[in-house]
Amino acid sequence: MTSDSATPRDVVRAAGEWAGEHLRDAGFEWLPRQLTLRRSVGTLRQEIILEPSSRNRSGGPIRVLTTLALSDPALRRWRRANPDRVTRDDDHICGHYLGYACGDNHARGELDLRSPSARPGQLTAWLALIRQYALPWFEEATDPDRVTGSRAADWTASPAAIVEWLASVGRTDLVPGFVARYVHRHRGWKGGVRRGAALAVEGGRPGPVADWPLELGWVAARVGADDLPPGR
Numbered sequence: 331m332t333s334d335s336a337t338p339r340d341v342v343r344a345a346g347e348w349a350g351e352h353l354r355d356a357g358f359e360w361l362p363r364q365l366t367l368r369r370s371v372g373t374l375r376q377e378i379i380l381e382p383s384s385r386n387r388s389g390g391p392i393r394v395l396t397t398l399a400l401s402d403p404a405l406r407r408w409r410r411a412n413p414d415r416v417t418r419d420d421d422h423i424c425g426h427y428l429g430y431a432c433g434d435n436h437a438r439g440e441l442d443l444r445s446p447s448a449r450p451g452q453l454t455a456w457l458a459l460i461r462q463y464a465l466p467w468f469e470e471a472t473d474p475d476r477v478t479g480s481r482a483a484d485w486t487a488s489p490a491a492i493v494e495w496l497a498s499v500g501r502t503d504l505v506p507g508f509v510a511r512y513v514h515r516h517r518g519w520k521g522g523v524r525r526g527a528a529l530a531v532e533g534g535r536p537g538p539v540a541d542w543p544l545e546l547g548w549v550a551a552r553v554g555a556d557d558l559p560p561g562r
Contacts, residue, residue, distance in 0.1 A: 345453055353367060378460065415553050432459060
């Protein structure tokens, strides 16, 4: 890997290069500038993002968390063509820390790369988590029929983004069940979702400050409107 004198950034890049070599068989490519492993499935982008701690120091700790993310450039175009039905104009669908995909807390799968001698073991254990949990996570998240009941959907902070993606691929039929399931699993969201739906009926829209429950109710109501254009 790298020596004791390597900077934290160099250590993380070397770890990413190692991961890229070991995940090439799964179709991932290492992008060193973005500290990201990426593969494409149709128009979808599946990303494993390495996030170094801001507290990393040469000669000190070198800790790295991992985020899983799913995006679709075609979704960005759909959002921009339907601004009255969406809350964002980027390509994001869903994402969260690897630890949540493992069914644990966000720190599960955190890399500690301080010691050169310990790095191979750390990376080997991390790679096992990626294969056991992250790859199935991507398989579920990229399938409209499976994402609504997936861990990816359960743990995302912004489920409205998934609703927008479902609408963009012509699967608004899945939206009511997804919203009902999400609210059942996140009981504190019920009132906000109802307010969002009412806001949509009144012709309003969410404000600039993020209110995820309200946005979920609003988007679900808007994409279900009768005059919604056909999915792309």
